[in-house]
Amino acid sequence: MAAPRQDRLCLVLGPEMRGLRLDRALALALPTWSRERLKALIAAGEVVLGGAPVRDPARRVRGGEAVDLRLPAPPPMRLAAEPIPLAIVYEDAHLLVVDKPAGLVVHPAAGNPEGTLVNALLHHCGESLSGIGGVARPGIVHRIDKDTSGLLVVAKTDPAHRGLARQFVAHSVGRRYLAVVLGTPVPPAGRIETRLARSPANRQRMAACAAPAGKLAITHYRVLEGLAGAALVECRLETGRTHQVRAHMAHIGHPLLGDRLYGGRRVMGFGIARQALHAQSLSFRHPVTGENLDFSSPISPDIQALLSSLRV
Incomplete structure (x- = not known):
């Protein structure tokens, strides 16, 4: 039987992070990742410094250290695919851009186990979504609040997820x-x-x-x-x-x-x-093709109505 697939992510914790806890430094370096997921990876021995796993999230960073994160293949998804309508602005084999309505939660969590954007994506894409974000967040690179409307990008493949995550870390996503x-x-x-x-x-x-x-x-x-x-x-x-x-x-x-x-x-x-x-707008470099992509979304009807009522 083939060994489970395992991805790796390499990064350097800069000198400005000297003295910070390891889990906090990683959260700053990887803002699209949850701190709890990072703590879980550390506890599992999947964070490697100097060739050796580090299991203590409170370990202090010296600054300038190279870190390898080993990302185990996610277990089979148990989330339900739901036929929730999606406003898809763009889609190819690697990613899609969605215009999310207000009121739709992005991913399942306590209090919102179903009826989320992730459930809708599973129905639309099947299991062809990146697993880097964890079992509950397949394809999710970034989020917007439940009651915020507008654009977000979703990764369908792990290379696309990694490439988009690097752009978010570099603050190059518009x-x-x-x-x-x-x-x-x-x-x-x-x-x-x-x-x-x-x-x-x-x-x-x-x-x-x-x-x-x-x-x-x-x-x-x-x-x-x-x-x-x-x-x-x-x-x-x-x-x-x-x-x-x-x-x-x-x-x-x-x-x-x-x-x-x-x-x-x-x-x-x-x-x-x-x-x-x-x-209202989202722009980034396609993580696989290198093409510059730029998308915009019309203001939602409830905000349009609000503006009309306030114009003098």
């Missing part, structure tokens, strides 16, 4: 979001740079924190249109952290309309039942 925020930011364009971590007061929220805690998050924003008590803002992501646009706009005093988690009651009552956020 991602622009449209957001409707409370008030009008001043200045009308700027750069927001913080570190983001789970808020100790509310674990559902991300909050700005002091270095070296949290992950570096950088958003470039620009006001596109002034509205009645609000503004339409373009946000370009330099990094891609959990809730980044939502947390950053709230951080500068302009939370998204409809986003009760970050704006409380003051952003409710505008006629939209979710955060007014749309992943």
Whole structure:
């Protein structure tokens, strides 16, 4: 019987990571991977430093170290394929780009075991999805929130997944979001740079924190249109952290309309039942062919209706 397939990923933990825990350094180097998955790989002896497995996630990084991650072939998927409609913007043998509607969870997790984008992808693609993201996240290279609409790319093969992941790590993937925020930011364009971590007061929220805690998050924003008590803002992501646009706009005093988690009651009552956020454009280099790809998505109807109601 042939040995199970095992992929490898090699990277260098730069000198700026000196003193960090190994699991944290890997999470910073691989932002599209969950920290729990990285801890599991370390505990299983699949993370190799200097030719020897390291099993302690708390081991301190010296900086400049080369790391090999051995990725065991995922066990057979037990997720159900579901005939959920997909708006596919682009598809080839290696990847596809999906225009996700608001309300659709990206992958199964506690509280959402089914009815997700992954279940829809399994129905559409069969089992021809990359397994690098783990059993519950086949093909998933990056995510957008359940109540955020718009574009994301999915890997159908492991080489495509690795190539896309490298681009996300290098911050070379172009991602622009449209957001409707409370008030009008001043200045009308700027750069927001913080570190983001789970808020100790509310674990559902991300909050700005002091270095070296949290992950570096950088958003470039620009006001596109002034509205009645609000503004339409373009946000370009330099990094891609959990809730980044939502947390950053709230951080500068302009939370998204409809986003009760970050704006409380003051952003409710505008006629939209979710955060007014749309992943409007996505651009990247095809990880296999090298072709430059650029996609855009029309603003979703509920945000269009919101804009119409706020124009004066």
